[in-house]
Amino acid sequence: MVSTVSAATHVLPAVGIGLAALVLLGPGTRRMATGVRVWGAPVAGSEALALRIEGVRRLHGADDPAALQDLEVSAASAGAPLERWTGSAGEDGIAEALLRAPGGLQEPVVVRIARGGGAQLLLEEQRVPLVPALPATETSALPGAAHGSALPGAAHGSALPGAAHGELRLRVTAARGAMAAPFPERVRVAVETEDGAPAAGARVEASAVGADLEGQGSGPVQVMADARGAAELTLKPLAHAVELSLRATRPGSAPPGTRGSPGEGTWEGTMPVIPGAIWLDPGGLAGERPALRLISPAPKPRAYVSIGGAHGRLLGAVVPLAPDGAGYFAGTLTLPDGPALGAGAVEWAVIASDPYEQGAGTVAWPLSPTAGPAAPRRVALLADGLPAAEAREQARASGARRAGLAVLGATAVAQMLLLALRSRAARRRLEAHLAAASTDEDGTAGAPLSREDRGRLLAAARAEPLLSVLALAALVGLSFAAVAALATFR
Known part of the structure; x- marks a missing residue:
């Protein structure tokens, strides 16, 4: 019994502290919390709920994309369940559901996201807000409300600002609302008289700084307005700052180069060239199966696309970009049939190099020449599952730490009890030794002690085993308390 207690006294502290250290440094360590954010711009009444799912891993406030597999997205609109979506997020952590x-879509719209057949909940059932559809007459002059702002290129029918002088009035518009260097775009010019009547047959002379004009040789380009006073130019930006100068003259007036003559008008302004924009090739939109051919002048691994129309965002996609042999990075997205996108024809495509559509190069390109000047909103954050994921991870780590501290406490109590048993056994041995030393050889009491026995008794009495044991127990308790205190800093 004595040998067992002695062995346990030496082994138990090492085992207890080792086990507690494994728990505190293993399961008790805070790990990355994995969750999802939900982005989109759902419109009330739309027949499609297009969500951009962002997988995120967070540790100590630092976020990394999480390539999540086996995602399952379910939702309900006004209590009616919608068709479920399953898929995976790419290496950038983005999935389009x-x-x-x-x-x-009708309020309330509730979204739930799970992983692995529902075994891991990434987003608890959260309500996502709906926004009203924009009237057909809205333009990009009206910023988006709580769910994003209007984008460059949305109002391709708006006249460009510029300095105008003369009797003839010139109204200049970019055919698609925006430009990207170094790709050609059409510029439309409307020439009117002072009373607003079209200046039929007016001659328009154009020159540009920072861009090439189609047909431009050694001098300015000249085009003739039609019966409606409309003329068209093709401009290829070579820089992000492009200045266009126009001079219109009536038929039979002073020849080009004669300034200040009656029946002329001038216009000078800058073109809406968007730095960092990914260009949408209009040639790919023709045919029975239109496709979005995206070209980036700068190296970019992928493009993020939102497609929609009068009923808001109807489809999202991530388009990989690769070198095309011409010095650019290109990718193609084939559009599905109209019914697959919900009610209404698609009118625009928001192209961005970031999934949040917040970069300066984010542009809304029209997909049809007849598309109205709708103002698509950028995707906005609809739901965030990271706070709940962090709370779950914190609860798990705290539970493991409490278990580790419980192991330390139990080990300390057991160790003190073992020391008390050893102290009791030592005290009994001392009493037996004193009793044996105080008797003579035949067992009768009162025999005198020898000098050697007297020295041993004095040494044993002076050892004060009980105080020594108590001091040792206090040191052991202090060591366990120190380990527990250090564990609270994790």
């Missing part, structure tokens, strides 16, 4: 809503 499309849920059909044949009856139209």
Whole structure:
């Protein structure tokens, strides 16, 4: 019994502290919290709920993309369940989910995201807000409300600002609302008289700084306005700052180069060239199966696309970009059939190099020449599952730490009890030794002690085993308390 207690006294502290250290430094260590954010711009009444799912891993406030597999997105509109979506996020952590809503989206819309067949909940059931559809007459002059702002290129029918002089008035518009260097775009010019009547047959002389004009040789380009006073130029930006100068003259007036003559007008202004924009090739939109051919002049691994129309965002996609042999990075997205996108024809495509559509190069390109000047909103954050994921991870780590501290406490109590048993055994041995030393050889009491026995008794009495044991127990308790205190800093 004595040998067992002695062995346990020496082994138990090492085992207890080692086990507690494994728990505190293993399961008790805070790990990356994995969650999802939900982005989108759902419109009330739309027949499609297009969500951009962002997988995120967070540790100590630092976020990294998480390539999540086996995602399952479910939603309900006004209590009616929508068609589920399953898929995976790419290496950038982005997945585009499309849920059909044949009856139209109605408040409240509740979204739930799980992983691995629902075994891991990434987003608890959260309500996402809907925004009203923009009227057909809205333009980009009206910023988006709580769910994003209007984008460059949205109002391709708006006249460009510039300095105008003379009797003839010139109204200049970019055919697609925006430009990207170094790709050609059409510029439309409307020439009117002072009373607003079209200046039919007016001659328009154009010159540009920072861009090439189609047909430009050694001098300015000249085009003739039609019966409606409309003329068209093709301009290829070579820089991000492009200045265009126009001079219009009536038929039979002073020849080009004669300034200040009656029946002329001038216009000078800058073109809407968007730095960092990914260009949408209009040639790919023709044919029975239109496709978005995206070209980036700078190296970019992918483009993020939002497609929609009068009913808001109807589809999202991530388009990989690769070198095309011409010095650019290009990718193609084939558009699905109209019914697959919900009610209404698609009118615009928001092209961005970041999934949040917040970069300066984010542009909304029209997909049809007849598309109205709608103002698509950027995607906005609809739901965030990271706070709940961090709370779950914190609860898990705290539970493991409490278990480790419980192991330390139990080990300390057991160690003190073992020391008390050893102290009791030592005290009994001392009493037995004193009793044996105080008797003579035949067992009778009162025999005198020898000098050697007297020295041993004095040494044993002076050792004060009980105080020594108590001091040792206090040191052991202090060591366990120190380990527990250090564990609270993790």
